Amino acid sequence: MISDYVTAFFKMDPAHLEAFVADWLNLRRHVYVDWTRCSGAGDGGRDVVGFETNRRYEGPWTNYQCKLLRRNLSVTDAVRELGKIFMHVAAGDFTLPTKYVFVAPKGTVRTLSDLVGHPEKFRRTVIERWDAVCRDHLVKGQATPLTPEIRAVVEAFDFTGVSVLDGAKLAAQEDIGPALVRWFGADPGPLPSPEALPAVSLDEAPYLAQLAAAYGARAELVEATTDDILAHPKFGEQLRDQRLRYFHASRFGRLYRKRVFEDVLVAFDEEIYHGVVDTHRDDGHRDALAQVNAVMRVAPLLPLTGPLRDHASAQVKQGTCHRFANEGRLPWGI
Structure with missing residues (x-):
């Protein structure tokens, strides 16, 4: 049952959720040629990254940001996490991701769901709320104003690539089965009825x-x-x-x-x-x-x-x- 896995996600600690997502990306070889886990201090706003080509950060890549919170993911949470990425891209640390996926087992508040569904509105919200949400919260003891360079990165980012996977959506991914078996002891299911015995090969x-x-x-x-x-x-x-x-x-x-x-x-x-x-x-x-x-x-x-x-x-x-x-x-x- 999907609901059983959702409950299991809630009981994980943040590091285990990241490891689970990394296992899932390891299964997605039809999407990514490689992946890396960047968790911990200095992760640049990245938790687990999937690379679509061998060009890695010089090609299309997806950032999976795992947010295992006791509450629904808020607009403030999302803007701040995106702000980390924009700050590092402006500094030349890596390129903009093609897609940005919030992995949030508890889901999001309604306001954030609305923003995800309205990409240009989301862009304006990041710019308008930068000073309140990001300026004094991205680097400890240091202000990060919305410089022209950072603003240019925000303007260049394709907000249609932002999505959210709550616990139910994550557990329902069609290629996630082996990870559910490994982490939660899911039943891999019976085999279909066998075909006729083929000729000797x-x-x-x-x-x-x-x-x-x-x-x-x-x-x-x-x-x-x-x-x-x-x-x-x-x-x-x-x-x-x-x-x-x-x-x-x-x-x-x-x-x-x-x-x-x-x-x-x-x-x-x-x-x-x-x-x-x-x-x-x-x-x-x-x-x-x-x-x-x-x-x-x-x-x-x-x-x-x-x-x-x-x-x-x-x-x-x-x-x-x-x-x-x-x-x-x-x-x-x-």
Whole structure:
């Protein structure tokens, strides 16, 4: 529920909110080529910055200003934060951002919402309120008047690029799911129903060759191929089952890679690996097929932790073992 995440945002401290936004920007590779977190003293009015090109500050960039306040973001808060940016741009510290996003979980007062919706009115408000809001509040112990240079920067800034993300809007961003999983334990959701098993593909060659050898040895077929085993009256159906397991595991990894951070998938793999490796290494297997069958019996029983634990079917756990074989991590054969 979106409301649950909004409540969770309220409970974060400012540094954690910035880190959360940084994680989100790390997911937005379709928008930003890079990002940086500038929090702390001397941040120049920037918390988290997303760069749209490798030109970084010399190209288009977005400033995400995180304001975790006990109240709604006010006009004074917004004008003062923008004032910091304008002061530093006038001093030549960096260029104007293309977009400026207030990340304010509590939302804004109605007056500020009105200004965001009226860019030219917002510009006039910054100029008119500079002395009251910014002059004595941007640099400790130092006045910052609205000099011609700063005013020129205010006039040059595109106020249509100012927006606000309250808690509900932030949690509803379509690409934010993995960050919600990492920070709040969100459920990454089940997979859709699987498609039909596809034809044998080139990427399956390593583990299928190993299985063909294992089944071939049991069937007394010298140098058996995948096609030989698939046509075998006894082992053909078994090999098709093994392919189905591999297909489930490949699809699982492919789809959840869009829903969780890579470290979640790495941790998932490690749990599967350490759950089956001793069975795989057991020197009591009479042949390679016995090794395969033993691992296939153990894998579905593995208790998993982490956000994917409720979505890994028996086939996914078994198929992950075939992926390990494909990668050379746990090859089939004794």
